Amino acid sequence: MGKPHVLAIPYPAQGHVIPLMELAQYLVTAGFNVTFVNTEFNHKRVTDAFSEKNNIGDEIHLVSIPDGLASSEDRNDLGKLSEAIFRVMPEKLEELIVKINESDSEDITGVIADESIGWALEVAEKLGIRRAAFWPAAAAMLALGLSIPKLIDDKIINNEGFPIKARTIRLSPTMPATSTAHLAWTCIGDVTTQKIIFEVMVRNTKSVKVADWLICNSTYELEPEAFTLFPNILPIGPLLASNRLGNSAGYFWPEDSACLKWLDLQPPRSVIYVAFGSFTIFDHNQFQELALGLELTDRPFLWVVRPDLTHNTIDPYPEGFRDRVAARARMVGWAPQQKVLSHPSVACFLSHCGWNSTMEGLSNGVPFLCWPYFADQFLNQSYICEVWKAGLGFKPDQSGIITQGEIKDKVDQVLSNQKFKERALELKEMARGSVTEGGCSHKNFNNFIEWMKA
Structure with missing residues (x-):
């Protein structure tokens, strides 16, 4: 057999x-x-x-x-x-x-x-x-x-x-x-x-x-x-x-693994990792505001910019942006996200709060900055911010734009408050413990395998 x-x-x-x-x-x-x-x-x-x-x-x-x-x-x-x-x-x-x-x-x-x-x-x-x-x-x-x-x-x-x-x-x-x-x-x-x-x-x-x-x-x-x-x-x-x-496998875009070498050159817990999954689309104004907000933080950042992240077919970045941030930033089309989030230089995760990203961030003890787009992402943000206390969300202005000032402010808050990192590390231990010998998920998976083989 x-x-x-x-x-x-x-x-x-x-x-x-x-x-x-x-x-x-x-x-x-x-x-x-x-x-x-x-x-x-x-x-x-x-x-x-x-x-x-x-x-x-x-x-x-x-x-x-x-x-x-x-x-x-x-x-x-x-x-x-x-x-x-x-x-x-x-x-x-x-x-x-x-x-x-x-x-x-x-x-x-x-x-x-x-x-x-x-x-x-x-x-x-x-x-x-x-x-x-x-x-x-x-x-x-x-x-x-x-x-x-x-x-x-x-x-x-x-x-x-x-x-x-x-x-x-x-x-x-x-x-x-x-x-x-x-x-x-x-x-x-x-x-x-x-x-x-x-x-x-x-x-x-x-x-x-x-x-x-x-x-x-x-x-x-x-x-x-x-x-x-x-x-x-x-x-x-x-x-x-x-x-x-x-x-991991199953991605729709080739990974840019060279960004891991770039991360090796950054100080511990210094990099803002920015990624919005596979569906999120920004209009031109919001994309530019995000770029300027990341620049305003004056911190290193790794930003995943999918080819279809904006509706623009021309260069969507603010004029001169890439030159100004070149010494402390890296933009890639797709990243090996689990390896990025486990890297010691990553300080926080600016995310759309898809569940995969949520689990990957939590399992690596990384605090969140939450920017949900649609579907279940708003529920996941509620978990992260209200239940687990592992991050903060952004507040749009009256026109619905998340401004560069709001981005800088929330980044500063998350990275200056040690409680977010401490809570993220507690959640990491919870998540990891569940899939190790004796954990609830580990037991369920073994029972499932036994049933599938019977």
């Missing part, structure tokens, strides 16, 4: 691909073969970004299926993407599994699907394959989705997901507060997109009931109330390459 063979399929977005790819690499270490299914569009991006150091080996077989959109269509339009996915991908996934099982390779013995594409669990159920739902974000975010029927019954939202009135809610007294304006589905795109995302979340809540396991890239110690509220959600995180002494 050969190795057990798992098919893993993420929601087609960077923040979903990376943690599931990390889980896939853990499974390989535990003795599994893995078929990893990206969309055709993302498959090309991932393979183009690979380098020798993050070669995932023969145990993970990268395959692809279409997402239903033309290559030229905008995949940042999550409403259009979600509709296309549901229309095309279930049938294509079923065809792929049947084809694999009819070939000479080992049959698929289990499917691990992102909870955000619950239809994949239904495909696995139809084919009689054991199945697990994987949630790559905060358990509190999943708890919010699972609480949608109650939010409707309590007249907090209507049947289309829109707030009946503006208010702040908590699912339990010790969980982070969430503004109804910042519910995951109410701060994405236009009204049409918001309706589609809400409908997808409702559908996924029903689909996940066919999962044998519901696992989550979090840890009990960081959000105990969410796991108490929904005990069927089992934490197995944080899933980090550093925990298995390996390299």
Whole structure:
């Protein structure tokens, strides 16, 4: 009998691909073969970004299926993407599994699907394959989705997901507060997109009931109330390459590893690391204000500036900016973030507060400066600032701009107050302890592996 063979399929977005790819690499270490299914569009991006150091080996077989959109269509339009996915991908996934099982390779013995594409669990159920739902974000975010029927019954939202009135809610007294304006589905795109995302979340809540396991890239110690509220959600995180002494993979852009050598030249705890994930887009004015704010701090900074971070096709930086900061700054298109955050020269993390970034920052004891953009990022900011006390948020001015003065002020506050660093180090120990021998996530993961192999 050969190795057990798992098919893993993420929601087609960077923040979903990376943690599931990390889980896939853990499974390989535990003795599994893995078929990893990206969309055709993302498959090309991932393979183009690979380098020798993050070669995932023969145990993970990268395959692809279409997402239903033309290559030229905008995949940042999550409403259009979600509709296309549901229309095309279930049938294509079923065809792929049947084809694999009819070939000479080992049959698929289990499917691990992102909870955000619950239809994949239904495909696995139809084919009689054991199945697990994987949630790559905060358990509190999943708890919010699972609480949608109650939010409707309590007249907090209507049947289309829109707030009946503006208010702040908590699912339990010790969980982070969430503004109804910042519910995951109410701060994405236009009204049409918001309706589609809400409908997808409702559908996924029903689909996940066919999962044998519901696992989550979090840890009990960081959000105990969410796991108490929904005990069927089992934490197995944080899933980090550093925990298995390996390299992370699944990025959509090639990493600029030369920035690590630049970090080697900086004083300990001196560098502001600035990165906004894969979706955040700045208008020209806000981008320039951010650049000038970083310059105003008079501190070294490493800034990840994706090619599509602004709408501008011309040079978006303020005139003369790059020359003025050249001696103490580095701008890169994409960074090996886990290695950056573990570097001793990094003092704080100016972040969009995506969950991967949140876990990576916490696991390395780095304080945060929070600049959420959409979806779950506002909830994560509440965790960081209000519950964990590990950072500060920014306050926009009357026109909605976060000014250069506000940026400098918050950087100074975080770096001058030792309590933020002390708290970040406490959280680091919590996160690391959970995935070591005897920790809650470690036990859950081992139980999950035993079930997958049975």
